Amino acid sequence: MASEAKTLDQWEQAREEAKLRLQACQKEHRVDSCMKCEKIIGCDVRNDYVKKVYESMNKGQGGGFEF
Numbered sequence: 001m002a003s004e005a006k007t008l009d010q011w012e013q014a015r016e017e018a019k020l021r022l023q024a025c026q027k028e029h030r031v032d033s034c035m036k037c038e039k040i041i042g043c044d045v046r047n048d049y050v051k052k053v054y055e056s057m058n059k060g061q062g063g064g065f066e067f
Contacts (some may be wrong), residue, residue, distance in 0.1 A: 020053040
């Protein structure tokens, strides 16, 4: 059975790009989690990734975001 690659929408693509930047940052700082990084508070790379994940979940429709 052949599997077809899923086409990513614009929000999923932006999320994947932010994920790659986040992973590169983690590698640069030699950590496997942002929680282990001393720069976690106010980190633009991590904040952008969280924003892109949220946007990919709501497909740009906005709304509240609560944990």
